[in-house]
Amino acid sequence: MIYNVVLYPFRDTISRFLRTFGAPCREKLRPLFYEELPFLRELQAGTVIFSDTERLSPAQNQIATELANRLEAAGNRVLNHPARVLGRFDFLRALHDAGINSYNVFRVDEVRSGAAKPQFPVFLRRENDHKGSMSQPVKTWAELETQIENALQKSIPVEDLMIVELCETDLQNGVFRKFSAFMIGETFVPRHELWSQNWITKTPDIVSEAQIESEKRFLEQNPHPHEEAVRRAFEIAGLSYGRIDYGLKNGRVEVWEINSNPTIVPKRISPSRLPTQKPIFAAICNGFLGLETPPNAQNLNFANDWRKKWGVGAAKSALFPFERATRRVRRHAIRSFVRIPARLSWLKRKWKRAA
Numbered sequence: 001m002i003y004n005v006v007l008y009p010f011r012d013t014i015s016r017f018l019r020t021f022g023a024p025c026r027e028k029l030r031p032l033f034y035e036e037l038p039f040l041r042e043l044q045a046g047t048v049i050f051s052d053t054e055r056l057s058p059a060q061n062q063i064a065t066e067l068a069n070r071l072e073a074a075g076n077r078v079l080n081h082p083a084r085v086l087g088r089f090d091f092l093r094a095l096h097d098a099g100i101n102s103y104n105v106f107r108v109d110e111v112r113s114g115a116a117k118p119q120f121p122v123f124l125r126r127e128n129d130h131k132g133s134m135s136q137p138v139k140t141w142a143e144l145e146t147q148i149e150n151a152l153q154k155s156i157p158v159e160d161l162m163i164v165e166l167c168e169t170d171l172q173n174g175v176f177r178k179f180s181a182f183m184i185g186e187t188f189v190p191r192h193e194l195w196s197q198n199w200i201t202k203t204p205d206i207v208s209e210a211q212i213e214s215e216k217r218f219l220e221q222n223p224h225p226h227e228e229a230v231r232r233a234f235e236i237a238g239l240s241y242g243r244i245d246y247g248l249k250n251g252r253v254e255v256w257e258i259n260s261n262p263t264i265v266p267k268r269i270s271p272s273r274l275p276t277q278k279p280i281f282a283a284i285c286n287g288f289l290g291l292e293t294p295p296n297a298q299n300l301n302f303a304n305d306w307r308k309k310w311g312v313g314a315a316k317s318a319l320f321p322f323e324r325a326t327r328r329v330r331r332h333a334i335r336s337f338v339r340i341p342a343r344l345s346w347l348k349r350k351w352k353r354a355a
Contacts, residue, residue: 001046021281038310045297051261169247184287229253
């Protein structure tokens with residue numbers, strides 16, 4: 001059995017995959033929620049993937065770490081052990097120190113104190129979200145200080161802010177390109193090449209014959225020229241599952257981030273890109289199925305002491321059974337409300353025929 005542990009509000013990443021192109025994995029791959037960890041009774045032997053590690057509260061991280069330790073002690077395979085994963089700041093700093101990234105990142109306090117001097121232009125972003133830059137790049141300290149003060153006034157903790165040097169990557173005919181790849185255990189899968197007119201590229205706002213052909217070449221390269229750098233970045237991060245996003249500068253990989261709970265199947269995808277995307281979805285599915293259960297792995301049974309230890313202090317987790325039980329009721333109520341106009345129209349027609 002393979003468990004992918006995610007936070008309940010961010011479950012759609014793996015759920016949508018299993019509903020669509022990941023259907024062959026359904027019998028072997030199952031989502032598990034951090035919110036239900038305090039109430040576990042049994043886990044089957046196999047592989048457990050911890051995602052969303054950067055979003056966990058201290059209590060959730062403590063529960064997940066103890067669970068990961070128990071799993072390994074019982075011979076099971078753990079991907080993304082919560083105690084060994086670097087946060088985004090430490091990860092990007094380590095990549096710069098290792099010579100992979102040419103740009104560096106800084107804490108606000110070390111720049112304000114004069115201990116570090118970033119190379120402008122820079123931008124501000126939060127360490128633990130996936131929204132990218134909080135603003136456009138700035139070229140002076142005065143502009144940066146204004147952005148920092150604006151962030152602090154919004155009650156964003158100063159320790160959650162990162163100052164990031166702007167890295168100007170190679171353009172393709174004036175277009176920004178973002179490359180992505182998956183690691184699933186030891187399996188490397190190139191994911192996509194997105195084109196955009198925006199320097200922050202979350203979705204492809206340019207889909208053309210040239211883009212599709214370029215993406216096809218990127219996906220079909222074997223051996224892949226970026227694989228070595230990608231594997232090294234995952235090793236530095238302490239991750240063995242996730243999607244890495246990066247650009248190219250002078251042909252070299254510049255890493256932006258690794259998402260431990262990545263979107264596998266987007267909500268919308270251009271029909272013209274589907275022929276190149278379907279083989280990738282199949283490769284990701286095969287990557288999951290290739291996570292074999294270690295020969296000496298044992299099932300884990302959780303005694304009452306586990307639930308007593310973690311269930312009392314996990315206030316947010318305690319609400320999870322109620323949330324899950326009422327989800328179907330709430331969904332039915334919403335659908336019924338949406339259908340009211342159509343039902344009134346049907347009754348009106350019925351009354352007219354009766355008259």
